[in-house]
Amino acid sequence: MSHQYQAKVYVTLHPSVLDPAGTAVRSGLIHMGHTQVEQVRIGKYVEVLLTAENEESARQQLDQICAQLLANPVIENYRFELHALAAIA
C-alpha cells in the first residue's frame, strides 16, 4: 500500500547571491509610495503531489527532484515540508 503526499517546496537564493529581480520589485514599491520597504528577495514556491511507499521514500524522491530540477544548488537553497494525504490501495 502506498500513500499520497503533498510537498511544499521553498527555493531561495543563497544569501550571498544578488537578486536583481528583488531589487527591481523594491524600486517599484518605493516609487509606489512604500518607502519603508528595505529589501525584497524573490524565490519559488512549488507544490508537488506524489505517491510513495512511505515518508522516507517520499523524502528521498523529493531531495532528488529538488536537486535535479527545482533548485540550482550553485546559487539556491531548498527546503520542503511533507504532508501525508490519503492511503492508496
Next chain:
Amino acid sequence: MSHQYQAKVYVTLHPSVLDPAGTAVRSGLIHMGHTQVEQVRIGKYVEVLLTAENEESARQQLDQICAQLLANPVIENYRFELHALAAIA
C-alpha cells in the same frame, strides 16, 4: 519607535487556474524517471524586509504590497507570515 519586520509572502495560482509551467515541470520529472509525481503547481515565495510602527501597520502595508504588485488578484491568492525583528530607535 518603529520595528523591523520580515514578511514571508506566498503567492499561489487559484486552484481553478491552469498552470502550464507546473505541467511542464511534471513532464520533465516523468521523463527523468520520477513517474510517481502526479501534479506540480508553481508559485512565488517573496521575502520582504520593512519597517513599521507596529504589527497592524506592517500588515496593512503588506496587504497593499501584495494586492498591488506581488500577486495578480484575478488569478492568484496570497498569504503572508510576519516576524518581528529588531526595534529601531
